[in-house]
Amino acid sequence: MAGTVILVGCGNMGFAMLKGWLASGAVQPADVLVIEPKEALRARAAEAGVRIAATPDAIAGETADLVVIAVKPQVIRDVLPAYRPLAPKAAFLSVAAGIAIRTITDILGESTPVIRCMPNTPAAIGKGMMAVYPNALVSPEMMAFVNTLLSASGEVAVLEDESQMDAVTAVSGSGPAYVFHFIECLTAAAIKAGLSEPTAKLLAMQTVYGAANLAKESGEEPGRLREQVTSPNGTTAAALAVLMGDNRLANLIDEAVDAARRRSIELGK
Ligand SMILES: NC(=O)C1=CN([C@@H]2O[C@H](COP(=O)(O)OP(=O)(O)OC[C@H]3O[C@@H](n4cnc5c(N)ncnc54)[C@H](O)[C@@H]3O)[C@@H](O)[C@H]2O)C=CC1
């Protein structure tokens, strides 16, 4: 697999993935063509050394192995037809939330190999979570290439069924935003409790970073790690009584994930 990649849409997610690929050397910058209408975002991509274009006219003469679609779900149906000439030779990987493989093959043709993927923005620093589901036309060689490319940006999970993608979107796709908001809330509470803003930010950030790393690296159950922090009748127990009393935080997170999952389903309609 030569590994020529066309990236359509280089906004938040497209650029995060691009940074992960290039940092790992999974593809060479000269082997990537970015198509992005916004000039400032094209310039940002060009700084990374890739080839850039403003419109799909640039695909004339290109023999892409993989076309990565990273535009908003609301515009994908308008964007895809211009890339029909590349199918079915190239495989298409879409990160658009809620958009089914069927919607993509209806536009590009039944014989198009399509991989649906749900990444997240920590991909930019090689710490992303990418879940994928390929249709039956994706060759083992293409799947191996996609795996190499995505592994460069973090962990890759292959789903058993496409219908699981809405749940993935609600958990790991949107999930970084929940954690960022937790950091915001912890910072605000720290300032209210008497800390300066820089110290509050540092404490909140390093606590989330350290706890996430400990949970991943120790192999311990998160519940066990929680117990190790919680002295009987101590400070943590006082805080957890607030968070866990009546399953308060659990119910809130369940409600939030369900709202995201339902929105993912709606976006596909
Ligand atoms: N932001 C995130 O954390 C995640 C986003 N996604 C998915 O990634 C996709 C992109 O989302 P974001 O990057 O957040 O949005 P964004 O708005 O930052 O990026 C989309 C980009 O597509 C460009 N674009 C619009 N029309 C185009 C066209 N005809 N040709 C080429 N590019 C075009 C826009 O100029 C923009 O830069 C969405 O489908 C979203 O569901 C998936 C997982 C996580």
Ligand SMILES: O=C(O)[C@@H]1CCC=N1
């Ligand atoms: O908010 C969204 O719709 C996208 C999909 C997952 C994360 N961002």
